[in-house]
Amino acid sequence: MVWVTASSIRIAMNKLSRKLFVQIALILVVVFGLSYCVNTFFMPNYFVHQKRAALTEAVERLRSIESKQLLEEVQRVADDYHFTIVHTPYDHDIDRLNWTLREQFTRERIAMSKFWLTEESLAQLMRGGIVTKSYQQEKLKSSVFVTFVMKEGMILAVGESVANSGETIRIVNQFNLIIAVGALSLALLLAAWFSRRTVKPIEQLKNMAEDIAERRYRTVDIRTGDEIEELAHSINTMSDKLKQAHLELEEKNRNLRVLIRDISHELKTPLAVIKAYSAGVKDGLDDGTYMDVIQSQTDDMSELVTKLLEWSRLQTEELNIENVHVVNLLEQVIAKYELPLQQHSIELTLNDQNAESFCVQADRVKLEMVLNNLVSNAMKYTTNRKIQIDLTNKDDALVLFIRNGCTFSMTEEQLKQLWEPFFVAESSRNKQLSGTGLGLAIVKGILQKHKAAYGVRLHTGDIEFHIALPLCKQGEQM
Structure with missing residues (x-):
């Protein structure tokens, strides 16, 4: 047996447990109160109604029996309904009639200190009616329900002795009260158990939420299966x-x-x-x-x-998507840099691999900004005075590669950060090695809005950027 001390219960009874206990207690109190009211005010009347109905049913069965078989069937009816049935011939002397019936009930172990059948009741029986009476036996703390009927000059009395309903109801209410007290005690134990099994994880989550609010990010391992x-x-x-x-x-x-x-x-x-x-x-x-x-x-x-x-x-800004001929747009961008390319003796090579017959779905103005940034970056940072641009088709997308010489090295993490706003490869701000960190951030933002793939890598003394844009749908080629 597990013993729960009052102090341990008080510790376990946190807010949620107390709330649970109060709710269970209220339910039990309401149920007990309703049970008490039903038992006290409705049960006696219902009990009497049921007894009267059963007695009336037994009497009706007696009335339906033929006269020759009446006395033979009386005991069978008594056994079927568990009632006591006595009978006596009609007697004009009402006192003697009452005494005879009471004596017969006494011999059947139904003692009655009060028993009488009035002249009005006899008159009703003479007219073929049924009379039902309840005799309270205060000293015996019981009641006797008797239903009378007259058949072929014979008065039949069907009776049953029952304990005083008030006493029975008092005992039932006492028993219900004991059950309610036991249920409240059980509810207290259940609330404490619930606190240990369920409220504890919630308490952990609450503390975790408070830590998160203080920017102390952590995780908890809770396994309750719910x-x-x-x-x-x-x-x-x-x-x-x-x-x-x-x-x-x-x-x-x-x-x-x-x-x-x-x-x-x-x-x-x-x-x-x-x-x-x-x-x-x-x-x-x-x-x-x-x-x-x-x-x-x-x-x-x-x-x-x-x-x-x-x-x-x-x-x-929102995108204005349209069909764009990439090669034509790229040639226009390169044409703008023709003079600077000549001045700096930079060789630019464009390999389109039949990509000139394809178009992409993009915002023309934004795509031109992307190409401008990539070409100008290549011109600014090339170390071997060479720039190579390749266009190819792959998986329903037009892929553009732009490569230029690069002498400084970067880690994979630094390569990823090249696309981030405000990141520069060289903190010294050497004009020959880095810019403001906005050019590629603009490129990244435009490509992300287009849901286009992009990337960068270093290999064999070169740095290569690539982007992939979706091709125009079939039948929409320019």
């Missing part, structure tokens, strides 16, 4: 995702701080140059090149601001 375990699994998943999102946010904040530092550097340097050369112009020191320098620095600042605006607009 919805609580599923809830724990969901919260664990949420905690992991929040932790990952928090780490990503911290990384973006770090990159943002780097970007602000870099933008400050990018703007501070040309502003200082512009200020110095402006002062030289003012002092009459201009040798004819000062304004060109000021113009060049202004162009650099304008380009930086344009990149920032492009990246900002990309977050909210």
Whole structure:
């Protein structure tokens, strides 16, 4: 037997357990109250009704028996219904008639201190009616139900003695009260058990939620085989995702701080140059090149601001999807860089492999921004003065590869971060090795909106970027 002390129950009875106990207790109290009211106010009347109905049924059976067989069938009816049946010939002396019937009941072990059949009742019997009476025997603490009927000059009395219903109901109510007290005790133990088995995991989840609110991300191992375990699994998943999102946010904040530092550097340097050369112009020191320098620095600042605006607009702008001939668009982009390519002696090779007959579904303006960024990056960072662009068809997609020479090395993690906003390969901001970190972020954002695949890799002294765009549907080729 397991003994539960009052102190241990109080410890286990937390808020949920107390609430459960109170609800069970209220249900038990309501059930006991209804049972008490039914037993006290409705049961006696129902009991009397059932007894009267049974007595009436037995009497009707006696009335249906033929006169010759009446006395022979009386005992059989008494045995079938478990009643006591006495009979006596009709006597005009009502006192003698009552005494005779009472004596017969006494011989059948139904003692009655009070018994009488009135003249009115005899008159009703003479008319063929049925008379039912209840005789309270206070000293014996019982009642006798008797139904009278007259048949062929014979008065038949069908009776049954029952214990006083008030006493019986009191005993039943006492028994119900004992059951209710026992049920309340059981409810207290069940509430304590429920607390140990069910509320404990909920308490763990509550503490975990409080830790998550304080940004202390962790998981719990709860195995209950029910919805609580599923809830724990969901919260664990949420905690992991929040932790990952928090780490990503911290990384973006770090990159943002780097970007602000870099933008400050990018703007501070040309502003200082512009200020110095402006002062030289003012002092009459201009040798004819000062304004060109000021113009060049202004162009650099304008380009930086344009990149920032492009990246900002990309977050909210919707795509205008249409069929785009990639080769034609790529040739237009390359044509814009023809003079810089010649000036820097950069060799650009385009291999389309019959891709000129295919088109892709894309936003033309956004796709042109992607191609511009990839080509300008290749021109800016190529170390062998060579750029190679390849186009091929693969799995209902047009894949573009753009490769240029690259002498510095990067880890796989750094290659992935090239696509992230504000990331730069070289923190020194060497113009020959890195930019502001926005160009490829713009490319990534556009490609993600197109649900297009993209990637980058280093191999044999080259860096290669690739993108894959869905081809136009059959019959929509340009």
